[in-house]
Structures are given as structure tokens and as C-alpha cells.
Amino acid sequence: MKLKEYIAADRMDHYPVISKGYLMDWLLKTEQYWLRKFIKALRCEEYYEFHHPNKFLNYFYKRKKNIIGRKLGFFIPAGCFDTGLKIYHYGSIIINPKARIGQDCTIHGNCCIGSKGTFPDDSPIIGNGVDIGQGAQILGGITIADGVKIGAGSIVTKSITEPHVTVVGIPARIVSKS
Missing domain, CATH: 2.160.10.10 (Hexapeptide repeat proteins)
Known part of the structure; x- marks a missing residue:
């Protein structure tokens, strides 16, 4: 399974990169924006830990997930x-x-x-x-x-x-x- 497919398997709503919704979400940094970023970092960490092991990328996404998780109040x-x-x-x-x-x-x-x-x-x-x-x-x-x-x-x-x-x-x- 590819990383993009693994991330897309979650039921979080993702806007196309070149769209009004994506731009407004990025500019306003809405609640859903931060939730999507957290889920993406979580799934990237899992991908590079379990499916396609890579210590550097695993550490990078784990750190990113923890920083966003601290903002949101998550420990997942x-x-x-x-x-x-x-x-x-x-x-x-x-x-x-x-x-x-x-x-x-x-x-x-x-x-x-x-x-x-x-x-x-x-x-x-x-x-x-x-x-x-x-x-x-x-x-x-x-x-x-x-x-x-x-x-x-x-x-x-x-x-x-x-x-x-x-x-x-x-x-x-x-x-x-x-």
C-alpha cells in the first residue's frame, strides 16, 4: 500500500490542493485543518514504522504529530x-x-x-x-x-x-x- 492510499483511507475531509476550500482552510487555520494535519502525521508515522520502515521519516512524523497533538490536546x-x-x-x-x-x-x-x-x-x-x-x-x-x-x-x-x-x-x- 502506498502512503497516499494509506492516508486517504481515513474519513477526514480533504480538499484538493488547488481549491478555494483548501486556501481558506490554510489561511484561517480552522479546527478541521489542524485535525487533518494531525491525522496525516499519525498515518505517516505509522506508515514509516510498520509498512515501510524508515527511522528518519518515522522520527520526523512522530515529532510533528506530537507537536500538533500538544496543541490539540491529543495523545494518540x-x-x-x-x-x-x-x-x-x-x-x-x-x-x-x-x-x-x-x-x-x-x-x-x-x-x-x-x-x-x-x-x-x-x-x-x-x-x-x-x-x-x-x-x-x-x-x-x-x-x-x-x-x-x-x-x-x-x-x-x-x-x-x-x-x-x-x-x-x-x-x-x-x-x-x-
Whole structure:
């Protein structure tokens, strides 16, 4: 897979380089501009670490990702998300390096996906097509099934094994099935 194809696999909206939208986005430095730059740096880091190893380019893009991530409030290590990632808002997105998130995941701001701090490290495994709402937390060595929608402000501490359901609350519980 080529780098351009790897970056294009994410669901972030990209303007053609010679377009009014690209120019306005670049001049105004909008929220989506910085989100796209972060995702591109993350994917370039992953590409040069896992698919086409190159220590210099890997270091360059890791550094670039961390600088942009510091502005946005993100800590997202390479290799956690599969393709199709969509981030809607910036602000405190913390992902445990051992967490694994499937394809076409949507994540909103102020989210935490991590361990409970127990030994051995217990990090979540999240399926494909999961939508994680604003301020949601997914903690511990749990599994989230495909197509689950996690409501804003929810704290998920137990596995959700039923696919295509909506969970909300503290602790999160199933409220509807699609």
C-alpha cells in the first residue's frame, strides 16, 4: 500500500490542493485543518514504522504529530487505530498505547480509552464502526462489539458484546438496539 492510499483511507475531509476550500482552510487555520494535519502525521508515522520502515521519516512524523497533538490536546500513539478514523473535535483525547480500535471508528473530544491501572496492563479492544461520544471513557481490559454507539459522558467498564447497540450512563448500559 502506498502512503497516499494509506492516508486517504481515513474519513477526514480533504480538499484538493488547488481549491478555494483548501486556501481558506490554510489561511484561517480552522479546527478541521489542524485535525487533518494531525491525522496525516499519525498515518505517516505509522506508515514509516510498520509498512515501510524508515527511522528518519518515522522520527520526523512522530515529532510533528506530537507537536500538533500538544496543541490539540491529543495523545494518540501509532498503531492504535485501524483505517477509517474520523475525529470531530479537538480536546483531550487520550489513548493507551496497547488499546486496539477497529476500522471506521468515530471519536469526539475529551475521550479516554485506557487501562484501569492494574497489572498486567489491561487495555480495551474496540470493534469496527464504533462511535465514541463527547467525554466518553472506555476503561479496562474490555471488548466493545462492532457498530456500538457510546453516548456522551458515558463510562464503559464492562464488555459490550452485542453489536449495533447504543450504550449510555455511568456505568454504561444498553439503552437501544438498532
